[in-house]
Amino acid sequence: MPPKFDPSQVVDVYVRVTGGEVGAASSLAPKIGPLGLSPKKIGEDIAKETAKDWKGLRIARVMSPRSMAKDLSGTIKEILGTCVSVGCTVDGKDPKDLQQEINEGVVEVPLE
Incomplete structure (x- = not known):
């Protein structure tokens, strides 16, 4: 009890x-x-x-001060890595695909 x-x-x-x-x-x-x-x-x-x-x-702007990344795109990729670990999708896409698109420049990420 x-x-x-x-x-x-x-x-x-x-x-x-x-x-x-x-x-x-x-x-x-x-x-x-x-x-x-x-x-x-x-x-x-x-x-x-x-x-x-x-x-x-x-989104990542809230987490940016606590992140170890140099810029916002790094923070976003950290969060996407967590999404991969949890097994969720982001806007119906696989988080690994979004990370690749950020690396290739397909997805534009502002500097701040």
Whole structure:
């Protein structure tokens, strides 16, 4: 039997979301449910708070300061490498193909 929940306890929950969008409650449920909170309500609160400064942001510019790459194209390729590891696609394309297109200059990446 799990221990009783302490309402005065501070618990940090880390989630990755797109700014201003309500995420799926099913992805929040395993993290929020044991705390006795509503995943749907928490998702709406996250969307409301991130809509101010982070609306729609999900690309490499946010990660650039933490990246070891010299320029933005390197940061983008780092993120695409993570996509390969996770097994997802980017705009319906294989991330390896996008990396190759960046290397060949088919996809234009701004300097900043």
